[in-house]
Amino acid sequence: MKQPQHSPHVPYAAHLIERRDLSEDTALFRIAPEPGALAELSSFVPGQFVQLSVPDAGEVPISPADLPTPEGTLELCVRRVGHVTDLLHKLQPGAPLGVRGPFGCGFPLPEMAGHPVLLLAGGLGIAPLRSLLMHLLRHRDGYGEITLMYGAKQPKLMLFRQELAALAADGGMRLYLTVDFAPEQLDGSFSCALGLLPDLLKGFRFDAADTYAAVCGPPPLYRCLISDLEAGGVAPDRILLSLERRMRCGVGRCCHCGIGQKLCCLDGPVFRASDLKGIPEAL
């Protein structure tokens, strides 16, 4: 018998498995959805988002920080910035949650296959790019050189830094880290450049014509990086940007996430820089 279609409004039940603090206001939440969610979640493409429900607070769009496990477990990297995320940060393991999705368009993986990929993350922008990075590393032979450039305000705000260093040590990717400033004494296990992400990119030699760049960070970062990447020879339709909007419904109806004539929840959140030209409010 054909199952009735799951309503687009109704989240699947889920619960919090564990949380791991990554910085003073950001944590990684591992979430177990009910088995019914698995069919939809298993279609996840890095860059897509899910709608996470925190009962009594509401719902927020979050781009998972890794691919769902075969059991459907999700890793969501969330900063405490508002009503919903505040409550999420107070929850204990076992707390009930809800999840809908995935929604939107992720990174165009089939098109990127065989090409070098340059990932540029600023601050919390590492979260959606981490799921792409994990996919690339797990399918290492399917892609060209993989490079991650990651900038944070200061060392203590750099998320996943030990994990990223370990991944780089395995030889699967090149890793460049930079911080805007370093007020703290750094221990020997951590080294990074001092300066902004565009500075890091300036000194970088790569095969720009063949490369796909994936960028995620605060809006001002996009503006500098897009022009630098284009000037360096990366085609605008190969500059992939993961944009943030406050999607309420996720299915193209609430109209909060319009960018020009596109909707972030259906056409994005991953857009090509070439598709955003001439849209003043895009970045």
Added chain:
Amino acid sequence: MANNFLKISRLDQFLETLRLFGELHAPTVSESGVHRFSPLEDPDELHLDYRRTQIPPKKYLFPFREEILHYGGGGYREGHSSAGDLVIFGVHSCDLEGIAYLDRVFLADRPDPGYAARRSRLTLVGIACEPDDFCFCTAATESASCDLFLSAGQDGYHITSYSARGSALLSAADHLLEERAAQPSPAISGPCYPAQDPELRFSDHPLWQKFASTCVSCGACSVCCPTCYCFDVREYPTLSGGGTRIREWDNCLFATHGEVAGANFRPDRLDRLRYRFLHKYCGFTPLQGMSSCVGCGRCKEFCPVDIDLRELTVAPEKVEP
């Protein structure tokens, strides 16, 4: 059954027949003098010569506030729609086209359960209108997006059926109808400003600055628009545990509309005005390229600072920045 004619003297009986198909709503006037669609208790309250209601009939399909989910005990459940059968009588073509547009939004792809439930129980009876200075529709004669449509003739109405339900209504009212050949609809004499290449109008046109300098972001234009459907979603816990998730009309002219954590993508009034009218005239995915302005004239009539968007949509040479 063609050429159905209802004499005006039998209108009250016809309305009684419509009641067999659901609760009857029609244009009436409130105590404060505002035209509105409301339950029709007494046929004497009917105001069929109205120009436009303040709030369009979208309120029946897309209520101002609606419980969409209940939660508690570890899970979320669909909110129960309590929609009963409803007949709306006396809807103008522009509002019928507005509903047809909302159908595209809420019934396509993954249909919205609440909207779909209400829509399936809704009977629409349209009526021809007489445009006034605020109207700017392009096809005011007769909309087929209804079950029945009435157009005025000598001492009564010619009735056309556009659906199986419409035919059922006519059968039920058969004893009230007589056969009379329909007259061709008279040409609309009111002003008409079809949009001319609207995408051009959404560049850095100086008119946007002019509008933004007077707009007070009250949001009246989108509240009264038959095709505005932005909504916000909120969650309200109860003291006994569990709670409700509601959705309610939102307004893209409000400063909060473009907010994300720590930023706002439409901080200025000009951005928000343009966002609204870009959506209205050019459409968002998946209805990109389709204008959803039905020309009802409400946004102009109810704007407290007299912004007239038709200035943007008339031919470029007529625009005086």
